[in-house]
Amino acid sequence: xxxxxxxxxxxxxxxxxxxxxxxxxxxxxxxxxxxxxxxxxxxxxxxxxxxxxxxxxxxxxxxxxxxxxxxxxxxxxxxxxxxxxxxxxxxxxxxxxxxxxxxxxxxxxxxxxxxxxxxxxxxxxxxxxxxxxxxxxxxxxxxxxxxxxxxxxxxxxxxxxxxxxxxxxxxxxxxxxxxxxxxxxxxxxxxxxxxxxxxxxxxxxxxxxxxxxxxxxxxxxxxxxxxxxxxxxxxxxxxxxxxxxxxxxxxxxxxxxxxxxxxxxxxxxxxxxxxxxxxxxxxxxxxxxxxxxxxxxxxxxxxxxxxxxxxxxxxxxxxxxxxxxxxxxx
Amino acid sequence: xxxxxxxxxxxxxxxxxxxxxxxxxxxxxxxxxxxxxxxxxxxxxxxxxxxxxxxxxxxxxxxxxxxxxxxxxxxxxxxxxxxxxxxxxxxxxxxxxxxxxxxxxxxxxxxxxxxxxxxxxxxxxxxxxxxxxxxxxxxxxxxxxxxxxxxxxxxxxxxxxxxxxxxxxxxxxxxxxxxxxxxxxxxxxxxxxxxxxxxxxxxxxxxxxxxxxxxxxxxxxxxxxxxxxxxxxxxxxxxxxxxxxxxxxxxxxxxxxxxxxxxxxxxxxxxxxxxxxxxxxxxxxxxxxxxxxxxxxxxxxxxxxxxxxxxxxxxxxxxxxxxxxxxxxx
Numbered sequence: 001x002x003x004x005x006x007x008x009x010x011x012x013x014x015x016x017x018x019x020x021x022x023x024x025x026x027x028x029x030x031x032x033x034x035x036x037x038x039x040x041x042x043x044x045x046x047x048x049x050x051x052x053x054x055x056x057x058x059x060x061x062x063x064x065x066x067x068x069x070x071x072x073x074x075x076x077x078x079x080x081x082x083x084x085x086x087x088x089x090x091x092x093x094x095x096x097x098x099x100x101x102x103x104x105x106x107x108x109x110x111x112x113x114x115x116x117x118x119x120x121x122x123x124x125x126x127x128x129x130x131x132x133x134x135x136x137x138x139x140x141x142x143x144x145x146x147x148x149x150x151x152x153x154x155x156x157x158x159x160x161x162x163x164x165x166x167x168x169x170x171x172x173x174x175x176x177x178x179x180x181x182x183x184x185x186x187x188x189x190x191x192x193x194x195x196x197x198x199x200x201x202x203x204x205x206x207x208x209x210x211x212x213x214x215x216x217x218x219x220x221x222x223x224x225x226x227x228x229x230x231x232x233x234x235x236x237x238x239x240x241x242x243x244x245x246x247x248x249x250x251x252x253x254x255x256x257x258x259x260x261x262x263x264x265x266x267x268x269x270x271x272x273x274x275x276x277x278x279x280x281x282x283x284x285x286x287x288x289x290x291x292x293x294x295x296x297x298x299x300x301x302x303x304x305x306x307x308x309x310x311x312x313x314x315x316x317x318x319x320x321x322x323x324x325x326x327x328x329x330x
Numbered sequence: 331x332x333x334x335x336x337x338x339x340x341x342x343x344x345x346x347x348x349x350x351x352x353x354x355x356x357x358x359x360x361x362x363x364x365x366x367x368x369x370x371x372x373x374x375x376x377x378x379x380x381x382x383x384x385x386x387x388x389x390x391x392x393x394x395x396x397x398x399x400x401x402x403x404x405x406x407x408x409x410x411x412x413x414x415x416x417x418x419x420x421x422x423x424x425x426x427x428x429x430x431x432x433x434x435x436x437x438x439x440x441x442x443x444x445x446x447x448x449x450x451x452x453x454x455x456x457x458x459x460x461x462x463x464x465x466x467x468x469x470x471x472x473x474x475x476x477x478x479x480x481x482x483x484x485x486x487x488x489x490x491x492x493x494x495x496x497x498x499x500x501x502x503x504x505x506x507x508x509x510x511x512x513x514x515x516x517x518x519x520x521x522x523x524x525x526x527x528x529x530x531x532x533x534x535x536x537x538x539x540x541x542x543x544x545x546x547x548x549x550x551x552x553x554x555x556x557x558x559x560x561x562x563x564x565x566x567x568x569x570x571x572x573x574x575x576x577x578x579x580x581x582x583x584x585x586x587x588x589x590x591x592x593x594x595x596x597x598x599x600x601x602x603x604x605x606x607x608x609x610x611x612x613x614x615x616x617x618x619x620x621x622x623x624x625x626x627x628x629x630x631x632x633x634x635x636x637x638x639x640x641x642x643x644x645x646x647x648x649x650x651x652x653x654x655x656x657x658x659x660x
Contacts (some may be wrong), residue, residue, distance in 0.1 A: 127460060201530075
């Protein structure tokens with residue numbers, strides 16, 4: 001149905017991971033748990049955690065360079081950079097400027113951040129399509145990079161096991177109009193705003209307004225969050241399919257946020273997404289915050305489950321509490 | 331030239347200011363300066379500073395409500411909220427979710443942040459036009475709110491005098507195609523990235539990576555910043571005019587970022603913007619960071635200098651160092 005299709009074409013993708021691989025048995029020792037506890041509890045074999053002096057912007061730049069090199073794209077041909085990360089490098093200026101500084105991209109290009117927490121990448125893809133439509137921009141790099149490890153609360157068993165760091169980049173063009181976005185859906189239910197947050201970092205908690213070290217940690221009320229998300233996601237997904245005029249079995253590949261072991265199981269069991277439809281990289285990455293969706297999309301691309309599919313769905317939950325989904329023709 | 335025009339129509343605007351008005355003579359006393367020093371040095375009569383327990387999200391919500399009430403717009407008719415602020419409420423979730431929570435807007439709508447530092451509003455306006463083009467969204471609220479006072483370094487004479495807090499909101503629709511965006515230009519020159527920054531707030535400076543209270547303060551190298559900005563802005567503005575196929579005298583109203591007394595003088599003296607073309611609210615607001623451009627645009631609207639103009643230019647410099655401009659038909 002290229003009728004009403006918003007044109008966009010992903011021409012290359014790349015990822016980056018910190019060097020420091022953390023096996024679940026290492027966390028068993030760190031957290032004083034019996035052997036196998038963390039792997040079983042989290043569903044993760046290993047994830048990657050940046051060292052304390054590693055840079056989010058550098059990791060993002062690595063993902064951009066990976067995407068450029070994969071398809072031999074000249075860095076100077078990129079005319080816009082969008083950062084679609086959940087947590088910023090610093091309060092000011094925007095994260096995209098820091099990433100541009102670390103990258104081989106052309107100085108002087110347009111750059112800015114799109115932030116919709118863990119679903120930022122989906123929103124950024126729609127935003128990029130809007131800029132490409134004006135014909136003032138021809139080739140846009142979208143990059144998501146998050147260092148969740150910097151905010152892990154090691155006292156909190158629920159959240160400390162599941163996060164991994166990483167970055168992923170997609171390079172997009174307008175294409176010839178045969179590929180593009182069928183629908184974009186985005187909902188924010190703020191009754192869940194406190195279920196998943198880092199309170200410091202802005203005007204709310206700082207030396208002038210008052211803060212503690214705890215405000216810099218990721219706080220998640222996992223059970224409440226899962227209950228609220230799973231009660232809303234079924235209707236949400238149904239709405240996306242209805243508006244796309246598609247059945248779930250017409251979606252070749254579903255690229256979900258890798259939120260948790262439980263959330264991916266929920267997609268299979270309750271939402272009826274078949275294992276062969278679902279991209280699941282959680283076991284070897286954990287929840288990479290906003291980098292999860294584009295990292296999973298990269299996996300879909302390199303494993304031959306993106307191009308050639310009739311339709312692909314991106315879908316995720318995010319702090320807020322938000323739901324976002326896009327159905328696109330690759 | 332509605333040829334290639336990206337349709338968008340501003341249907342209402344509103345602003346909000348903290349209650350706490352700070353006269354320049356009060357800063358003379360606070361900073362132990364002779365009477366009249368701050369007013370003369372800064373070019374500001376008064377600005378507004380939030381109290382330490384005031385909320386950025388509440389201030390943003392007030393600006394939204396002002397815009398809704400002015401044109402009797404039903405809150406439930408807004409289907410997307412974009413925060414276009416430079417500094418976030420907190421690291422996670424995004425600022426727009428916090429603003430939605432404080433507002434009378436419908437729960438469950440799409441919301442996210444666009445951050446291009448001080449020029450965020452211009453970028454958000456172009457982003458909104460992209461969403462309106464898909465026809466999945468009909469009426470978008472864009473709000474910029476910044477509490478610069480929370481990061482003022484009172485030891486730094488250069489920057490401490492010029493900042494004021496505030497919020498502004500524009501409500502936009504697609505319109506009938508006669509109004510819209512002619513050109514959007516955006517450049518980021520990262521050799522100036524350290525000239526204007528707040529280092530804390532994200533992954534770079536925090537308890538795990540190391541930080542001091544000083545990292546939460548706004549740091550500006552004013553002279554270097556002004557020198558670099560003024561050396562680039564002339565070419566930038568000329569490029570915008572060339573691409574718009576317009577002469578400066580065909581621009582009815584120029585809405586600049588209210589960066590400083592000097593930057594506004596520079597627009598008049600060096601760039602040749604006539605006083606009757608220029609929106610200047612600096613004397614009674616100071617530099618309101620990302621809230622400056624939409625606040626000045628609101629001033630243009632209520633003083634009859636927006637609708638009915640053949641062309642209007644928004645233009646600003648931002649931390650990064652970035653330049654952004656848009657020429658639109660109101």
